[in-house]
Amino acid sequence: GAGVSQTPSNKVTEKGKYVELRCDPISGHTALYWYRQSLGQGPEFLIYFQGTGAADDSGLPNDRFFAVRPEGSVSTLKIQRTERGDSAVYLCASSFDRTYNEQFFGPGTRLTVL
Amino acid sequence: AQSVAQPEDQVNVAEGNPLTVKCTYSVSGNPYLFWYVQYPNRGLQFLLKYITGDNLVKGSYGFEAEFNKSQTSFHLKKPSALVSDSALYFCAVTPGAGSYQLTFGKGTKLSVIP
Structure with missing residues (x-):
């Protein structure tokens, strides 16, 4: 079956811009996680969803980062006012x-x- | 807080020789331990896990790992290395039942030399 898909595969933006990253999990999986991997x-753990709710967002580095999973499937990670360190x-x-x-x-x- | 150490940044081994990638951990309680492999431009792939029971765990592609509670180690092994095993290997831990937040090591680059 299909695995976890993420779009886009690459995103280049300028400092200060807003970005959205999308995740489509495996069908039937109720738990969804976001991690960040620096070079x-x-x-490193960012946030965990069980169903539609963010059960643990303790890994989000600051309030510029936010994630949603409105229907319990696809999730979007949103980053406001991006900084070079977010790369x-x-x-x-x-x-x-x-x-x-x-x-x-x-x-x-x-x-x-x- | 839990932590994982992979003491070797790189491991080189000749094709056909046995390989070992080391991992030690620090966590309270009874840990769940995982090994993942990452090929260039691809996501992390699950190799094997230890939850409970037999200390020797067998996983995908002929890999196995041995859980040693007294040494807090979970080394990855394979009896005969293949060139195609060359990749980045990550050890990860969660603090046990009901937990979900994976804590990863920094990774070990395995190079299998023909």
């Missing part, structure tokens, strides 16, 4: 539920802020 580092690969993952089931990752969106 040379492992992914990274943003990874989305989904799992059947929030327990020990492995998380399945999408290919990521590479964000470059000029």
Whole structure:
């Protein structure tokens, strides 16, 4: 079946602009996660959704970052007033539920802020 | 807070030789441990996980990992390396049942030399 998909695959923007990154999880997966991977580092947790609600947003670095999942499927990560330090690969993952089931990752969106 | 250490940035091994990629962790409680592999321009792919039970876990592509509670380690192994195993490997941990936030190591680049 189809895996996790993310669009766009690459996004180049200018400092101060607003961007939206989209994640389409595996059908039937209720849990959805966003991670950020900086160059040379492992992914870092940003936010976790169970269904439509953000169950844990403790990893969001500041209030410029926001994510939604209005219908419990597709999620959008929104970044306002982008900064050069936001440049990274943003990874989305989904799992059947929030327990020990492995998380399945999408290919990521590479964000470059000029 | 949990943490993962992958002490080697890079591991080189000759094709056909056994390989080991090291991982140690720090977490309270009974951890759930994972290995993921990342190929260039592709998302993280799940290899294997340890939840409970037998300390030796077998996963995809002939990989296995051994959980050692006393040494807080979860090293990835394969008896005979293939050139196609060359990739970036990440160890990850969650603090156990009901948890979902994966904490990743920095990754180890494995190069298998023909």
